[in-house]
Amino acid sequence: LAKTTQPISMDSYEGQEVNITCSHNNIATNDYITWYQQFPSQGPRFIIQGYKTKVTNEVASLFIPADRKSSTLSLPRVSLSDTAVYYCLVSGSARQLTFGSGTQLTVLP
Amino acid sequence: DAGITQSPRHKVTETGTPVTLRCHQTENHRYMYWYRQDPGHGLRLIHYSYGVKDTDKGEVSDGYSVSRSKTEDFLLTLESATSSQTSVYFCAISGGRDVDTEAFFGQGTRLTVV
Numbered sequence: 126l127a128k129t130t131q132p133i134s135m136d137s138y139e140g141q142e143v144n145i146t147c148s149h150n151n152i153a154t155n156d157y158i159t160w161y162q163q164f165p166s167q168g169p170r171f172i173i174q175g176y177k178t179k180v181t182n183e184v185a186s187l188f189i190p191a192d193r194k195s196s197t198l199s200l201p202r203v204s205l206s207d208t209a210v211y212y213c214l215v216s217g218s219a220r221q222l223t224f225g226s227g228t229q230l231t232v233l234p
Numbered sequence: 235d236a237g238i239t240q241s242p243r244h245k246v247t248e249t250g251t252p253v254t255l256r257c258h259q260t261e262n263h264r265y266m267y268w269y270r271q272d273p274g275h276g277l278r279l280i281h282y283s284y285g286v287k288d289t290d291k292g293e294v295s296d297g298y299s300v301s302r303s304k305t306e307d308f309l310l311t312l313e314s315a316t317s318s319q320t321s322v323y324f325c326a327i328s329g330g331r332d333v334d335t336e337a338f339f340g341q342g343t344r345l346t347v348v
Contacts, residue, residue, distance in 0.1 A: 159336065161337075166342070167339075167341070167342070168324045168326070168339025168340055168341065168342055169277070169324075169337075169339055170339070171336045171337065171338070174336065210276075212276065212277075220265065220282070220284055221279065221282060221290070221292065222267060222279065222282075222326070222328070222337055223279055223292075223293065224269070224276045224277040224278075224279070225276055226275065226276040227276045
């Protein structure tokens with residue numbers, strides 16, 4: 126299983142763009158990179174998934190360099206409601222999904 | 235929301251008693267997972283299932299057992315509960331969509347062992 130490393134916490138202000146980087150040096154060829162968001166007292170929720178280059182959806186973008194040893198989740202113009210824990214996962218199938226400690230993002234007014 | 239129901243949502247039990255938590259899905263997803271989450275920690279995988287009667291251990295499986303006799307139900311059993319098993323338990327499902335590993339989570343079960 127590929128191990129992931131993320132910053133423990135980040136602070137930002139409302140309206141700013143936030144980039145959270147995840148390191149996954151031993152990612153395998155068939156691994157995907159998936160990001161989840163978790164609010165207190167709730168289960169995590171899927172944000173975005175990618176394999177290489179850039180993926181964008183209505184809430185976020187995911188940037189993956191050519192070597193795929195890291196990935197960056199980009200949240201445009203964050204609001205207070207984006208305060209949450211963000212997890213990066215690497216897996217090659219829907220089998221063992223292992224979460225790391227995540228990044229606590231705090232958005233300040 | 236994905237059709238996942240965890241029961242009970244809250245439980246207080248005494249040390250040494252057996253406890254079973256239930257996860258029920260209506261999505262016909264192949265994979266099911268049990269996690270525990272403790273204050274200040276991420277989610278830690280306890281056990282997972284990749285089909286009926288097919289289960290495997292996760293990171294923190296000691297003291298826990300699971301069973302999956304039907305696609306829709308995944309049971310987590312604490313044979314003899316200990317205070318260290320006080321935690322919030324989340325069930326998740328995946329494998330039913332074209333997104334490879336998108337998982338959907340239940341609302342969680344808060345278990346207190348006194």
